[in-house]
Structure formats: C-alpha cells, structure tokens
Amino acid sequence: MTDHVTASYVIETSLPLERAAEVLAGEQSTGTFVRVERESGAVRARFAAQVESLEEIPMTDASALPGSVGDPALRRRALLRLRFPLDNFGPSIPNLQAAVAGNLFEIKELAAIKLVDLDLPVAFAERYGGPRFGVAGTRTLVGREQGAMIGTIVKPSIGLSPEQLAEVVDELARAGVDFIKDDELQGNGPSAPLAARVAAVMPVLKRHADRTGRMPMYAFNITDDIHLLEQNHDLVVSAGGTCVMVCINMVGLAGLAHVNRFARVPIHGHRAMFGAISRSDQLGFSFRAWQKLARLSGADHLHTNGISNKFYESDAQVLDAIAAVRTPLDGIGATVPVLSSGQWGGLAHATYRAVGTTDLLVLAGGGIHGHPGGAAEGVASMRDAWASAERGESVDQALAASPALRRATELFGPPRD
C-alpha cells in the first residue's frame, strides 16, 4: 500500500454531488476536459485522485461564488475527502499544493471550494523537519519556564526612528515583558532598516539581561526578498538576537521552509494576508489545513488571533486555531500559539478557561502601550490576570488583587468572565 495524502474540502455545487467530486478529482490528477490517448486504465488506477468520502452537510446563506454553473438555488454542500497518491508529487510542499490547492479553486462546477484539512504522511515531516524550538525552546530562551509568556508589539507600528525604538524597548524591558516584536509593517524600509533596528535594540536588551539575568526575546522582522533572508537572519543572530519574524505569506511557505534550513533561533510566523485565503467560508484554506504546512515549514510561533479580537474571526475560530497548532502532527511537535489583536488582561480568564494551558505567547499592543498607567502597569495587568486565571480564581478575585488590572478596565471596560 503506497503512501497517500488525504485532502478534505467543503464544496458547494448545483451538480449532483458525486459528479462534482469526480470533476475535482479528475482535474487535480490525470484528467483534462476530454479523454486523451495514454490516459489508460493503468495510469488512472495508479495516479488518479480517489473520492474517499462524500457527506452532505447543511447549506449556509452565503451566495454562490462567481462563475459557478447551474441554478444557485439548487446548490448542495458537502464535505469531500479526496485521496491523492504521494507519488504524484512526492513530499514537496510546493508540488503538493499544485495538487490539493491549485487550479481547483477555479472550477466552475463548484460554487464553493475550501480546503479544510490535510492528512499528510510522515515523509513530509522527514523532509521539512518542522519547528526546532517550539514551546520548550522558546521558554528556555525567554527565561520563563511557567505561565503565559507576555509580549507586545512595538507601537506605533512604523514611524519610530531607531533611537525612539530603543527608548520604547527600554521601557518595555523595564516593564518586565517576555517578548517584543516588530510590527509586520516594519520591514526593511529606508527610515528604520533592519540593521539600524538591530543595532539600536540589542544593546538595550543586553543591558537588561545583565541586570536581570533574562533577556526579553525580540522578534526582528526579517521578511524581504529570498536572497536577503539569510543575511537578515545572520545579522540578528550575530548581534545576539534570539528570534526572527517571518511574514509567511509574503515569502511563501517555501520561503519559510528556506529560512528553517539556516535558522538558529525560533521563527516567529506572522500570518498577515491569511485573511485573503481564508476569510470566505467558501474559498481558499481553513487555518487548520494551512497551519500544518506552516508548521512543517518551520514556524515555531504562529499567529492565531485571540478571543474578542479586533478582526473578523469568532472566538470559536480562534480557539480552534489555538488547539490546532498545539496538536502534535506525525513527526512534528507543537508550535506556540500567538494570541494577538485587541488583547488585554481582561481576556485572560476567559481564554485560559477555554484553552487550559499557558503554553502561549499573549501579545498586547494597545493593551500594554495604551494602558492608562503606562507600559509597566500594562505588563503587570497582563501577568496578574494570567497568573490569577491559572490559579483558578475568578475575575473578581483578580480585580481585587491587582491595581494594574483594575486600572486597565478604565480604558478597556470590564473583563470578560
């Protein structure tokens, strides 16, 4: 029995479901729009994608994707599992994607087509290796063996000079933060190039490390053209930096896997642009499918959003994403979920109750920088709240015990219970 990949899709179609599934399977393996010479039975038996299961599920109210054939009112929706022989592409993520996530999004027989899960043989883990640091490696470097790791994003996102950045980092390090990251908008532009940021930030971090014995992890955004990634990484590491951030969709999953070949520090995987392939329920990738590829490709940390975030995702989606990246895959350990967007101390109890772990990076931008008492109180409010949540206390107990958390409510309103 040869290895295979199983791809799960949610589809909608006005055709008979079985017919639509066959169109999809044919398009993505041996078929074209007419039967051709040499597409023999033997070729089809060995290389054709096979329908493993097809289960009708309830329709939603969403309108059909543009260009789909048939009467939209006759649409039905199904969960389709297709099995592809691994030999069709080998354990190569780029070539896998051509099969499981290529032209199929354009098939007009389908009024919706979303890749919702992927089951991959261990050959992928053997080839790509996955994250090298993960939870344990990150905790060691951060110097925080227990409890939620509390971090923040440099704000304003862009516009700070390297000198101003150093001031902000100094303030955050004094405040006792575990982790700081460049905003994804802060790349390698002329007003604050990576080299200048590294030169400004690292001496500040080292000074704090000398003082406290613990250096906050700073995720420098090394995103740029492929041939610059290694030198950007080396610049960070040679200056003593302990993390690099990669905007995965800007360098591609292939670019991430490339960084993973030379990275000597954890890779902080930012998912900017992910909404373009995932926000529609009818098109693209679910986070559950995509994160498997990102983790195989080496993401030690992966953004999942947090509950009550400022973006479109529901809490249920966020919690599913956090659970997904924490679930070991065949040959690949857990990645650290990065909770961000609209986060503050008042979300700790509700989050902890739902996820049951503190193996998390919880990032608050405005929630720390914008705290009425300043960044130090912002960090304290986060740490107090997470420690209280982990002890199983109520929100009221946390509020009673933490002046910093109480003060945060002046800006952010009551905590979520």
Added chain:
Amino acid sequence: MTDHVTASYVIETSLPLERAAEVLAGEQSTGTFVRVERESGAVRARFAAQVESLEEIPMTDASALPGSVGDPALRRRALLRLRFPLDNFGPSIPNLQAAVAGNLFEIKELAAIKLVDLDLPVAFAERYGGPRFGVAGTRTLVGREQGAMIGTIVKPSIGLSPEQLAEVVDELARAGVDFIKDDELQGNGPSAPLAARVAAVMPVLKRHADRTGRMPMYAFNITDDIHLLEQNHDLVVSAGGTCVMVCINMVGLAGLAHVNRFARVPIHGHRAMFGAISRSDQLGFSFRAWQKLARLSGADHLHTNGISNKFYESDAQVLDAIAAVRTPLDGIGATVPVLSSGQWGGLAHATYRAVGTTDLLVLAGGGIHGHPGGAAEGVASMRDAWASAERGESVDQALAASPALRRATELFGPPRD
C-alpha cells in the same frame, strides 16, 4: 514630494464609508486599536496612509463576508484609493504586501475588501528588473517571429513514464508545435522526476531542431523547495532547455523573484492557486493588481486563461487579464499572455477580434491531444485558425480552407464567431 504607492480597493461596509476607509488606512500604517504614546502628529504626517479618493459604486447581490460588523442590509460599496509612503516599506515586494495586502483582509469593519489595482513607483522596477525575455525573447527562442505561438500541455497531466513522455513530445514536435509545457501537477515526484524528464525530452527536441532548424520550447516545471530551484533551473539549461516553468503561488512571488535572479531562459509563470485569492469579488486580489507583482518578479509568460475556458472566469475577465499583462509598466515591458484551458482552433477568430494581437502563447491540451485526427491535425487546426483570423477572414472562410479545423468541430462543435 516623496515617492508613494497607491493601492485601489473595492470595499463594502455597513459603517459610514469615510469611517471604514480611515480604519483601513490606520490599521495598515501608524495606528492600532487605541491611540498610543509616540504616535505623534509628525509620525502620522510622514507615515500614515492617506485616503486619496473614495467613490461609491453600486452594490452587488453577494452576501457579506463572515464576521463583518453592522447590518448587512445597510452595506455600501466603494472604490477606495489609499496612498502609502514608499518609505514605510521601501521597494520590497514582500514588505509592500504587508502594507497593501496584509492584515487588512481580516478587518471586521469591512464586509468586502479586494485589492483591485496597484500603482508602483519605478523603484520597484529598478530593484526587480521584471521579465528578461518577454515577447521578443520568447519569439526568438521559439523561432516563430510572427503569428500566434501554438503550444500544448503534456497530457495526461501526470502518470507518464519518462519514456512515454518522450514519445508524446516526439509526436508533438512532429506536429509542429511551438511550445510544450509540463502540467503544473507534474512537479518533481518519484515516478517522473525532473532530471528524468529532462533526460528523456531534450534529445527528442534536439533531434527535431536538427531536422527543422527550430526547437520547440519546453517549459519544464522546476517548482520545488527554494534551495532546489537554482539546481533545477541549471539542470534544464545545461541540457539545452529554453524555458522553465514556475508555479508562482507555490514558491511565492518572492520565490519567483529569486528565480529571476539566476534564470537564463524565459520563466513560464503558472498561476495555479490564484483562484484562492481572486475568485471572490469581495476578497483578495484582482488579476490586474497581482500580475503587476508577478511581472516585476520576472514572469516572462503569465497564464490568463482563454475565452470560453473550462474555469469560472468570464470572457470579459480573461480579456482584461490579457490586456493587463500586455500593458507596459513603468520600467517593465510586456509579458506574454498564456491562453489556456478549454482552448481549440474554433476560438481563434473571436479571441483575435477581441485582443488584436498574436503576441500570445495559445495552449490547447485536449484541443490538440484530443483532436479526432491526432496531435498533428490538432496543431494544424490551431495554426490554420489563427492565421485565418489574423488575415481578417470569417470563421466560415477558415472552415472552408482547413480540413483540420473542420474535423476539430466534430468533437468541439461549431467555432465561436
């Protein structure tokens, strides 16, 4: 006056349009969800994205994207042009994308958000260079200075042994085809690895070149992990190959730009997976916006689909895509449009009338392999039809003069007029 990038979006929102535009501009430049220290007036003046124009346009029937706030019935739709200072990211395509196509797709104040165009300063062309071969370079290598370049895709897409592939290529070369490509599903898998395909195909092509003085261009699919791209390219070129194919979305635009740094032959840009970011009218990228980045990154050829294709795109979308890749950009010449999917000779007249040029690669898979008279008649039917179209003849004149085209109608029905 500093350089800037202008990004055009179609948005929908239940908020006042101006308010939604400000949320978007803030999120993608200096803002976060609360005003923070150091987000000074000076920082905002220099780095904030500015609303250049905001024009209401008619709503469509499509339902709102998931997670958008407000009453969907109150939605309005607008064309929004945002201006970003180039200094925010510099002329780096990956970092540009974080600004113009990053987290914004997740903004819940927007019920639709699609990047429909980009105006980029010449600094991008200076950094990336764009295609090195384009129309003229491709025509020279193909040995076809005039008329549509007629090509095909190896079919069945996958499953042929290298020996069978050599047979197919021999047949196609005898048939007089200008161009042959690997299917995008044919990557570098164990049953027909790239090295074996190159070894099988190149002697066949060279034999035909010796006979005719002209070698068909074969686009070998070199798509794979980043560190394999250069050796895959070199394998093709050292064997005398004249084209490499890259699945752009599988290696990322960054991967394409990487290939363009060492490519010594034209890069055939396949767009598989593009549907995931473009099929929805409410999310992702238009082809017009995306193709600018793909061309800057080096695509000599770019798939546009053809009219009457088997995918979801309308003829209007296809024709707009063909026009887009043929329009020179500041510092960048035209890319060869690749018309494919469901193409056959009977579409030549309608296509030529609409596009007014033969600077095209017209690919027929089933239309050549599946022709009732075999591949040679398939190629003849395509070439006869395009030559007739270019002479300004009617479809009936073409049918009267070409037995191969007449025979094609037995399978494909009457030509489009």
